[in-house]
Amino acid sequence: MKRVGIVGGTGYTGIELLRMLASHRGVEVSCLTSRSEAGKSVASLYPWLSYYGSLHFEEHSIDALSACDLVFYATPNKIAMNEASSFLDRNVRVIDLAADFRFSERSLWESVYGGPHGAPQLTKEAVYGLPEKYRTEIAGARLVGNPGCYPTATALALMPLVEARVLSSSHVIVDGKSGASGAGRSARADLILAEASDNFHAYTAGGHRHAPEMAHQISKMGQEVSVTFVPHLLPTIRGIEVTAYVSTSLSGSEARDLFLSRYQDEPMVSVVSDGEHPETRWVRGSNQCMIGVYQQQPGHLIISSVIDNLVKGAAGQAIQNMNLMLGLNEFEALPMCALSP
Numbered sequence: 543m544k545r546v547g548i549v550g551g552t553g554y555t556g557i558e559l560l561r562m563l564a565s566h567r568g569v570e571v572s573c574l575t576s577r578s579e580a581g582k583s584v585a586s587l588y589p590w591l592s593y594y595g596s597l598h599f600e601e602h603s604i605d606a607l608s609a610c611d612l613v614f615y616a617t618p619n620k621i622a623m624n625e626a627s628s629f630l631d632r633n634v635r636v637i638d639l640a641a642d643f644r645f646s647e648r649s650l651w652e653s654v655y656g657g658p659h660g661a662p663q664l665t666k667e668a669v670y671g672l673p674e675k676y677r678t679e680i681a682g683a684r685l686v687g688n689p690g691c692y693p694t695a696t697a698l699a700l701m702p703l704v705e706a707r708v709l710s711s712s713h714v715i716v717d718g719k720s721g722a723s724g725a726g727r728s729a730r731a732d733l734i735l736a737e738a739s740d741n742f743h744a745y746t747a748g749g750h751r752h753a754p755e756m757a758h759q760i761s762k763m764g765q766e767v768s769v770t771f772v773p774h775l776l777p778t779i780r781g782i783e784v785t786a787y788v789s790t791s792l793s794g795s796e797a798r799d800l801f802l803s804r805y806q807d808e809p810m811v812s813v814v815s816d817g818e819h820p821e822t823r824w825v826r827g828s829n830q831c832m833i834g835v836y837q838q839q840p841g842h843l844i845i846s847s848v849i850d851n852l853v854k855g856a857a858g859q860a861i862q863n864m865n866l867m868l869g870l871n872e873f874e875a876l877p878m879c880a881l882s883p
Contacts, residue, residue, distance in 0.1 A: 543568065543569065543570050544568055544569045544570070544611045544612070544868050544870070545569075545570055545572040545573075545609065545610045545611050546563070546569050546570070546571055546572065546610050546611065546612045546613065546614065546864065547571070547572065547573035547574065547575070547606075547607040547610040547612075547613040547614070548560070548571060548573075548574050548575070548613075548614045548616055549575050549602065549607065549613060549614065549615045549616065549617055549621070549622075550575070550576065550615065550616040550617035550618075550621075551574045551575065551576055551584075551599060551616065552576045552578065552579050552587070552599070553616055553617075554723050554852055554856075555616040555639055555852065555856045555857050556614075556616035556857075557588060557591075558852045558853065558856065558857035558858075559614055559616060559857045559860065559861070560574075560584065560588070560591050560594065561590075561591065561857075562853075562857060562858060562861055562875050562876070562877070563861065563875060564591065564593045564594070565875045566861070566874055566875035567874065567875075568868075568870045568871075568874060569864070569868075569870070569875075571594070571597065572609065572610060573600065573606050573607050573609065573610055574597060574598070574599050574600065575599065575600050575601065575602045575603070575606075575607070576599040576600075576602075577601065577602055579599045580599050580600055580601045581598060581599065582598065582599055583596065583597065583598050583599075584597045584598070584599070587599075604625060604628050604629070607629070607634070608628075608629060608632045608634055610634055611634065611635065611868060612634065612635040612636070612637065612864055612867060612868060613629055613634055613635070613636050613637075614637050614639065614860060614864070615636065615637070615638045615639060615640060615642075616639050616857075617639075617640055618640060619640045619641045619642060619655055620640075620642065620655070620660065621640065621642070622636065622638035622640060622642045622643070623638075623642040623643070623659060623660035623661040623664070624660040624661070626638070626642075626643075626661055626664055626685060627661055627663075627664065630664075630684050630685060635683070635684050635685070635686075635867050635868070636684070636685050636686070637671065637685075637686045637688055637860050637863055637864060637867070638668075638685075638686070638687055638688060639688045639856055639857070639860055641654075641655060641687070641690065641751070641755070642659075642660075642661075642687065643664065643665065643668035643685060643686070643687030644670060644687040644688075644689065644690065644693075644755050644758075644759070645665065645687075645754075645755070645758055646665060646666055646668070646670075646758075646762075647665070647758070648662045648665045650754065650758060651665065653754075654751050654754045654755075655751065664685060667683075667684070667685055668683075668685045668686065668687045669683040669685070669686050669687070670686075670687055670689060670759055671686040671687060671688045671689055671859060671860070671863040672689050672694065672697055672698075672759070672859075673810075673859070673862050673863060673866060673872065674698065674701070674805075674808050674810070674811060675697070675701060675763060677866060677872075680863050680866045680867060681866045681867065681869070683867055686863050686867065688856070688859060688860045688863065689755070689759070689855075689859065690752050690755055690855070691720065691724055691782055691849070691851040691852075691855025691856055692716075692718050692720070692750075692752045692756070692771070692773060692782060692784065692855075693752050693755045693756045693759060694831070694849060694854060694855050694859060695718070695782050695783075695784040695831065695847045695848070695849045695854075695855065696716050696718070696756050696760070696769075696771075696784050696786060696847065697756070697759060697760055697763075698811055698831045698833065698847055698849075699784055699786045699833060699845040699846075699847035700714065700760050700763075700767070700786055700788070700845065701760070701763055701804070702800050702801050702803075702804040702805070703765075703788060703790060703792075703797070703800070703843075704760055704761075704763045704764045704765040704767065705763055705764045705765075705804070706764070706800060707764055707765045708790050708791065708792055708800075709765055709767065709788055709789060709790055710789045710790050710791055710841070711788070711789035712765070712766050712767050712768055713767070713768050713770070713789075714760075714767050714768070714769050714770070714786060714787070714788050715769075715770045715786070715787040715788075716753075716756065716769055716770065716771040716772075716784060716785070716786050716787075717772055717774075717784070717785045717786075717787075718771065718772070718773040718774065718782065718783070718784045718785075719773070719774045719775075719776050719782065719783045719784075720773060720774070720775065720776060720781070720782045720851055721776050721778040721779050721780045721781045721782070721822070721851060722738050722775065722776075722777075722778070722779060723779050723780055723851060723852055724782070724851045724855075738775065738777050739777050740777060741775075741777055742774065742775070742776065742777060743774060743775055744772050744773065744774045745773055745774070745775060746772075746773060747772045750771055750772075750773055752771060752773070753769050753770070753771035756769045756771060757769045776822075778822065780822070780826055780827075780850050780851060780852055781822030781823070781825070781826060781848065781849075781850060781851065782822070782848065782849050782850075782851045782855060783820075783821075783822055783846065783847070783848045784846070784847045784848075785844060785845070785846050785847075786844070786845040786847070787842065787843075787844055788842070788843050788845065789841055789842055789843075790841070790842070790843055791841065792843065793837065793840070794835065794836065794837030794843070797835050797837070797843050798813070798816065798835045801813045801833060801835050805833075809873060809878070810829050810830055810831060810854065810862070810873070810876070810878075811830070811831045811832075811833065812830065812831075812832050812833070813832075813833050813834070813835065814832055814833065814834045818834060819834050819846060820832035820833065820834050820846055820847070820848040821848065822848050822850075823880065823882060823883075824848065824880055824882075825848050825849055825850050825853075825854070825880050826850055826880045826881050826882065827850060827853065827877055827880055827881035828850060828853060828854075828858075828877045828878060828879055828880045828881075829850075829853050829854045829858035829859070829861075829862065829873075829876040829877055829878070830849070830850075830854065830878065830880070831847060831848070831849045831854055832847070832848050833845065833846065833847045833848075834846040834847075850880075853877070858876055858877070861875060861876060862876060
């Protein structure tokens with residue numbers, strides 16, 4: 543049985559990690575830290591996670607966490623980068639669900655998040671945790687930067703096209719929509735029910751920090767791209783829908799065949815039937831990504847991609863990466879079917 547630790551187990555991502563790891567047959571959560579909730583049991587805070595019995599949140603301790611085989615950082619940005627080396631030196635693998643290790647270029651990270659980076663020597667070593675692209679590299683990695691939720695949906699929507707180098711323009715437009723849980727668990731007036739419900743709006747249209755991650759990682763897959771990205775807040779709890787607009791000489795049927803071929807051996811990604819449009823409820827609570835491919839006029843394609851932002855966009859993908867890193871069944875404990883209704 544492999545032992546894992548979670549740093550920051552009280553946010554939505556940490557809670558989702560606990561929910562899914564409860565059904566994992568090869569892993570136990572042996573250390574769970576929270577500075578704000580230290581001493582409290584998981585069950586007292588989250589009764590639906592009473593499976594964990596006497597497991598308590600602890601004060602943050604690198605020594606205690608070093609008894610694990612792997613540590614998840616479900617923390618804000620700029621936390622994992624200051625501690626990852628301590629674990630790697632003790633042969634403990636690390637998965638960061640924040641943005642500290644999503645860029646292989648330190649200068650690019652610093653331009654997006656504000657420098658200096660706390661572990662510049664690790665940015666080249668860290669593997670971007672998109673299994674559908676980097677499965678082999680993840681399996682041999684000590685350190686994985688888990689992709690952002692919007693970049694995950696976007697990368698899977700564009701990867702077949704950039705790998706085949708069939709974009710006729712390097713400029714891509716990405717229109718994203720996310721449920722309120724994508725903003726985290728901290729209290730914010732604009733996310734309370736009376737404000738978010740029965741409402742819909744764009745935000746950070748002047749530049750969102752996920753756009754550089756998209757451009758950086760997608761460009762590494764085969765074809766240089768620049769990304770115009772505008773996110774929107776949906777009046778829902780979970781779910782992301784990304785609509786990408788691209789230029790290509792492929793016909794709609796050729797593009798669809800390309801996607802079907804690329805993802806035919808990927809259990810967590812599926813291409814919907816011709817003319818069908820993927821819906822966020824089809825992936826709610828699952829680790830699935832569903833993709834639709836459309837063409838209104840020659841020379842242009844529309845790609846729709848949906849994921850659950852807390853699962854395939856965060857905790858589920860992190861567990862998929864953990865399974866690879868620890869030599870376990872890649873899809874162990876990952877829900878394949880959505881929750882409905």
